[in-house]
Amino acid sequence: MINNQDAVRVIDSKRDGALFVPTMNANNVNFGLPTVTTDQKMDLPVSGAMGKASSLALGLALAQPDKKVFCLDGDGSLLMNLGALVTLANKAPKNLYHFLFNNGVYAVTGGQPIPGSGQTDWENMAKAAGYASVFSFDNLEDLTTSMDEVLDAVGPVFIHLEVEPEIENTPVQYRTRPSRTVQQAFRELPEVLGVR
C-alpha cells in the first residue's frame, strides 16, 4: 500500500505543466495535494463534488487538449459517478490521466467501507469501459519508477493506486480549511490559462 501523501508527491513531481483536478483524500489539506503542490495556480480542487471530479477533468481536458490533465479521484467518489468511466472513455481525450486513490473506505466520514471494498476490480472496470491504457500500483517504488511510462501512454489513461486509508475523525467544523477556495481556483485558472 502507498502512503497517500507520497503518492500525491510523486505525481506532482512529474506534472511538468499539467493541470490537476484533485478531490477528497488526494485533496486533503493535511496529506493531499495542497501540502505538496509545486504549481498551485494550475490546481483545480473540487472536494465535495460528490463524485464529479472526473467529469470536471474531462471537460477541462477537452477544452485544453495541449495540456495534460491529471484527475486525482477517490474510490468512493468514483462509485458515485461510475458512468463517468464510459462517458470519459467515449470522448477519449488523449491528454487525460485518471488516478484512482483506492483506500477502500469513506475516509472523510470516519472510515466506513465503501461498497465492494477489497473486491471491486477497478483495473478491469476501466479496461472494459474503454480506457486506452490501464496501470495499477500497490507500492511507492513501482509507482515512482513507472511514472514516465504512465505519462508516455496516450490517454485516456487509468492509474489504480492502492493507498493507505487516512481516516478523518475530526468534527467537520474543526477541520482545517484550505487556504485557497474552490471559487478562487475557478476564478484564477482561466486567467492563468489566458482564456479569460
Added chain:
Amino acid sequence: MTTHEAVLHPPALINELKKNNITHIVWLPDSETNFMYQTLMAEPSIDLVPVCREGETMAIAAGLWVGGKKPVVLIQNTGIFESGDSIRGLGLDINQPLVMLIGYRGWTRRGATPDSAAKFIEHILHAWNLNYYLIESDADADRIGLAVEEADRTQRPVGVLIGAEFGSD
C-alpha cells in the same frame, strides 16, 4: 418522419447556438430533443459530449468553461431532478454562466398534465432561484440568446425549457 403539430425544428435552435458561439453541447438524449441528434452530428462547429447520467453534464460543462470554452447542457426535466447537487456545487457555487436546455416532458397548454416531471420542474427551478425561458416554436429560438446573455451577465446557470418535441421536417 414527421411529428404531428411539430413547430420546433433543430436548425432553429442550432443556428441560435452557433450565433451565441456555443462550442459544446453536453447532453443525454430525450424525447423532446430527439431529432436534434442527427443535425448536431452534422454540425462541425459544435462538439457533442454524450453522458451516461445527467448530473455529469454540469461538471463537464464546468471543466469546459474554466478551460475557455462555451458549453450548454441539454437534458430532460427528469434529469434536472437527478442533477440537483451538480447544479448546486458546480453551477451556483462556482458562478458558472451555464445555459441549461431542458426538455419539458409533460408540458401542455391543453390543461392539467398527469406527468409529475412537468408538475415539479418549474417549482424546482424556483427553489434554486434559477431564472428560465420557455421555447415552444422556432419563433422562440432567440430566447436562447437571452438566456446566454443573462447567464453571462449574472454568472449563474439559466434554464431554457423546451416545451415541444422537434419535428424532423
